[in-house]
Amino acid sequence: MKFLDHARVEIRSGAGGAGCVSFRREKFVEFGGPDGGDGGKGGDVWAEAVDGLNTLIDYRYQQHFFARNGQPGAGKQRTGRSAEDIVLRVPVGTEILEDDGETLVADLTRAGERVLLAQGGNGGWGNLRFKTSTNQAPRHANPGQEGVERTIWLRLKLIADAGLVGLPNAGKSTFLAAVSNARPKIADYPFTTLHPGLGVVAVDGAEFVMADIPGLIEGASEGRGLGDAFLGHVERCAVLLHLLDGASPTLVADYKVIRRELEAYGQGLAEKPRLTGLNKIDALDARAVEKAVKALRKAGAEEVLPLSGATGQGVQDMLRALRSRIDAARAAGAAPAEGAWRP
Template sequence: MKFLDLAKVHIRSGAGGNGCISFRREKYIEYGGPDGGDGGRGGDVWAEAVDGLNTLIDFRYQQHFFAKNGQGGMGQQRTGRDGDDIVLRVPVGTEILDEDEETVLADLTEVGQRVLLAKGGNGGFGNLHFKTSTNQAPRHANPGQPGVERTLWLRLKLIADVGLLGLPNAGKSTFLAATSNARPKIADYPFTTLHPNLGVVGVDNAEFVVADIPGLIEGAHEGRGIGDLFLGHVERCAVLLHLVDGTANDVAEDYRTIIQELDAYGEGLAEKPRITALNKIDALDDELREMQRAELEAACGGPVFLMSGVSGEGLTEVLRALKAQIDADRLRMRAAGQEDAPWSP
């Protein structure tokens, strides 16, 4: 599964229909009064969060959403038909941003939540509206209001339970492939994973969602790396899994590089529960394992899991630790009264 996390859309609400100038014309009735109807309302453009979508990929194929104009008013006091509204169906977790790509206009966090993106123009009054005691035959009607045209960004923050962190080549894709139903592309060079992948991971009859975040590089939060684009995806995770390549020369340095990124990113990311794992232990002998473990534990100030996405060693322990953190997070959410989707036992 590929995840497009940003999509640009051009939207336009419908213009209101013009009011009509018309007079009653009937046999035997001279000087029939004004009977021009009002114009119909232009269609609105809305966004709505819906169930069952987890990507913005549809917006790669359609970027223009123009609602219909209202119909003009007609004689015999007939009002024009309203233009139909348009609803952009987006996944839960989608943010709507202004054209500047910075101002967040709306955050759709629940199924069924709707936001008005562009209001349709009101229809103009027909000349019937302008009849007064002193002007029995107004030759005047209002034009419909124009529609609103705007360019917006949709940004999806994947709501994953676990965010995978690690330098390029730390083995994130391999881990995901080994533990979940996702089959990301694996290659032996940095930045293989251009889009974050989601995997549904199972352990002890429970399932949770893991998002593979593309490798970070130093300074990514300043826009130097592509990882930055996707860091937003992990903001809502219950726990982060930080993989460190056990075959690296300086595991402590690799560890700190990522932690600096987290700190620099802000948004409370660095305070999230984190599990650190020394990966690729299949390539290390016992002595080297212990050496690397000791170095990494000293750097992170806590216990470190040893695992290998290739041999499968240590994976279950890591998954159980993740599950424990997710359970704790759910309990906390429930206690805070903001219950999430029910946890599958």
């Protein structure tokens, strides 16, 4: 299945049915009076987050979702049929934006969450509703209300606990494949990963979700390479794992490139808890590893852990460190704010 994380959609709710002007006409019934029914309600347009989806590819092939109009009322006090609602089923983690692409309408972060995007028009009143003691034979009815038409953007941000960032060929896909059942494409050329991937990682009896995004390069915030379009998928992560190629001759410069790109992107990524993984240590001796770790710490990396995604060396230590940071972030999110009211 192809991956798509942005989609532009046109929606329109249904108009309400018109009320009916009708009078009772039966044999032996004198002065039957008005009996026009109300119109039916137009269909609503909803969005609902569902499990089992991780892409917006369905909305590449269908971009228009128009609900039906309500049926008009009829004589004998018959109300018109209301139209069925339309539900846009989207993956968990989907943001719904206005046509400007910036104004947030809703953020669906849990399965089963629903939001009303366009409300259907109410049906018009039939002439029976207008009967009074001084107006025994009203000859007018209300038209139904018009529907709502709007353009929205769907933007998917994958929900994961930990996010992998780094330069191309830093070993992110190899690491994800080594610690989870995910099977990303792995090759010896840059930009092997072209879209984000998710994997469920188990360590010491606990599980968490890890996201791998395409590699960043210098100038990604300005559109170079694949740009920074996929960084949105790690905005929700509790911790970032910055993987570096330990065999790179420009190790410190590589570290600074990713740090600058995270700062340029904004959205709080530069302030997130971050672990630095010195990958591919199977190609280095102990002295080179120690030297590389010291250089990274001097450059500003707070916690550097050597590892090898290919051989598994140091991988468990990294997973335990990630789990510790994730648990701390969850606890902080669940704890009430200091000074908050408590019952």
